[in-house]
Amino acid sequence: xxxxxxxxxxxxxxxxxxxxxxxxxxxxxxxxxxxxxxxxxxxxxxxxxxxxxxxxxxxxxxxxxxxxxxxxxxxxxxxxxxxxxxxxxxxxxxxxxxxxxxxxxxxxxxxxxxxxxxxxxxxxxxxxxxxxxxxxxxxxxxxxxxxxxxxxxxxxxxxxxxxxxxxxxxxxxxxxxxxxxxxxxxxxxxxxxxxxxxxxxxxxxxxxxxxxxxxxxxxxxxxxxxxxxxxxxxxxxxxxxxxxxxxxxxxxxxxxxxxxxxxxxxxxxxxxxxxxxxxxxxxxxxx
Numbered sequence: 001x002x003x004x005x006x007x008x009x010x011x012x013x014x015x016x017x018x019x020x021x022x023x024x025x026x027x028x029x030x031x032x033x034x035x036x037x038x039x040x041x042x043x044x045x046x047x048x049x050x051x052x053x054x055x056x057x058x059x060x061x062x063x064x065x066x067x068x069x070x071x072x073x074x075x076x077x078x079x080x081x082x083x084x085x086x087x088x089x090x091x092x093x094x095x096x097x098x099x100x101x102x103x104x105x106x107x108x109x110x111x112x113x114x115x116x117x118x119x120x121x122x123x124x125x126x127x128x129x130x131x132x133x134x135x136x137x138x139x140x141x142x143x144x145x146x147x148x149x150x151x152x153x154x155x156x157x158x159x160x161x162x163x164x165x166x167x168x169x170x171x172x173x174x175x176x177x178x179x180x181x182x183x184x185x186x187x188x189x190x191x192x193x194x195x196x197x198x199x200x201x202x203x204x205x206x207x208x209x210x211x212x213x214x215x216x217x218x219x220x221x222x223x224x225x226x227x228x229x230x231x232x233x234x235x236x237x238x239x240x241x242x243x244x245x246x247x248x249x250x251x252x253x254x255x256x257x258x259x260x261x262x263x264x265x266x267x268x269x270x271x272x273x274x275x276x277x278x279x280x281x282x283x284x285x286x287x
Contacts, residue, residue: 002029011219015039017071032080034219037282055287073107082135084113088279111135121151128155135161138274145183146255147264155193167200178250205242212236
């Protein structure tokens with residue numbers, strides 16, 4: 001069962017409904033699930049077909065993605081399921097909008113994942129006005145977080161997520177947890193319509209520290225959630241300290257949240273690399 005004093009929502013990061021079932025069994029609850037093109041590409045149904053050297057048409061892979069998220073949605077009907085639009089650095093507003101609008105109709109509890117690019121923020125602004133829930137993904141900077149807030153003004157709490165990727169910052173020698181802490185600080189005196197999803201969780205210490213920092217949501221793979229379940233879903237107290245490698249700190253940068261979204265510097269190398277990785281994983285599946 002869910003711990004009584006747990007304030008953070010817990011999501012599973014997976015493209016496999018079997019993971020959803022197993023996590024519900026050993027954890028006792030889930031508040032949602034996040035998916036992305038790479039997770040879907042690595043799901044058993046996809047890998048089985050690729051193993052037979054059979055690729056998909058675009059219509060077939062979209063139909064399979066839809067069937068997977070519908071199955072997940074049925075397992076956690078009260079939770080959120082993030083569904084990611086295909087995007088690369090060349091994606092235009094109309095194609096992201098059309099794809100996201102269609103995906104939002106797949107299930108009743110969808111959040112549409114959009115990249116933090118100019119096109120992605122433009123679509124997020126439109127979706128916010130149309131009450132279409134979003135998850136702005138591949139966040140690696142505080143200015144990106146400010147831009148997401150500005151683009152989605154008027155949104156209701158729970159309708160807009162932002163996903164800073166902790167592990168990928170660790171990969172290049174920075175303390176990704178600092179970014180999480182800094183974004184939470186930036187939003188602390190706001191209307192909090194944007195909820196922060198701690199993503200790219202690589203270790204149980206990442207998970208525990210995200211709990212301690214007060215992330216609105218944590219999305220983690222099944223193996224991390226199993227480790228937490230085996231710890232009796234322990235919550236860290238003020239004395240708990242993680243066993244993390246020393247990495248370069250990310251200093252806090254004060255951000256104005258009342259500027260037009262286009263005035264923020266949203267360019268980041270890791271966002272570009274993340275887009276390319278997701279696109280490559282998706283395109284490898286297609287004939």
